[in-house]
Amino acid sequence: xxxxxxxxxxxxxxxxxFITINCSxxxxxxxxxxxxxxxxxxxxxxFMLSSGKKKHGRLIATINIQxxxxxxxxxxxxxxxxxxxxxxxxxxGNEKLTFGTGTRLTIIx
Amino acid sequence: xxxxxxxPKFQVLKTGQSMTLQCAQDMNHEYMSWYRQDPGxxxxxxxxxxxxxxxxxxxxxxxxxxxxxxxxxxxxRLLSAAPSQTSVYFCASRSGGPDVGQYFGPGxxxxxx
Numbered sequence: 305x306x307x308x309x310x311x312x313x314x315x316x317x318x319x320x321x322f323i324t325i326n327c328s329x330x331x332x333x334x335x336x337x338x339x340x341x342x343x344x345x346x347x348x349x350x351f352m353l354s355s356g357k358k359k360h361g362r363l364i365a366t367i368n369i370q371x372x373x374x375x376x377x378x379x380x381x382x383x384x385x386x387x388x389x390x391x392x393x394x395x396x397g398n399e400k401l402t403f404g405t406g407t408r409l410t411i412i413x
Numbered sequence: 414x415x416x417x418x419x420x421p422k423f424q425v426l427k428t429g430q431s432m433t434l435q436c437a438q439d440m441n442h443e444y445m446s447w448y449r450q451d452p453g454x455x456x457x458x459x460x461x462x463x464x465x466x467x468x469x470x471x472x473x474x475x476x477x478x479x480x481x482x483x484x485x486x487x488x489x490r491l492l493s494a495a496p497s498q499t500s501v502y503f504c505a506s507r508s509g510g511p512d513v514g515q516y517f518g519p520g521x522x523x524x525x526x
Binding site for chain 2 (some may be wrong): 308335337346350351401402405
């Protein structure tokens with residue numbers, strides 16, 4: 305069983321829609337990361353969070369440590385948001401990140 | 414700042430050849446890591462370093478060597494390339510601290526024939 309599971313695997317939506325991507329995990333963690341991988345392959349770190357909620361522009365990340373679940377939300381989605389979104393787990397003092405397989409998001413104009 | 418740079422961008426090797434993938438960062442980050450990304454699988458950690466002179470194995474270290482003689486550089490050596498090492502390799506770095514994510518290099522696409 306994978307330690308980290310993302311859903312959905314693929315998501316297609318119309319421009320402007322509210323997007324939710326989910327990440328569930330089965331092990332203890334001290335932080336969860338959300339990453340974005342562009343169609344060209346580059347990877348950008350979006351959020352690192354250990355509790356509560358973080359917001360950056362149209363992106364919001366939440367985490368519930370007790371339920372071992374995190375969500376990434378995109379408001380007013382735009383075609384430039386089309387990318388693969390990856391969830392990863394870490395423990396402080398340990399650089400061994402464990403990655404999900406990603407959610408491929410496509411936003412249609 | 415150039416951020417995290419990787420060379421080469423593309424490389425084709427024959428089975429048994431050796432080579433070094435270069436990674437450098439100019440942000441004075443303590444932590445550096447190497448990952449490989451294969452279709453249908455998540456990124457997997459190969460080796461990582463928590464500072465100059467200190468390295469440790471990740472999830473898939475076999476067939477790879479690393480060293481960290483300076484803060485800036487973290488090369489990944491393939492000792493004897495195998496087709497199973499065909500992959501996209503990413504180097505990443507981050508500073509210390511509890512709330513800081515990683516900066517990724519642009520990746521190296523390696524094919525082993």
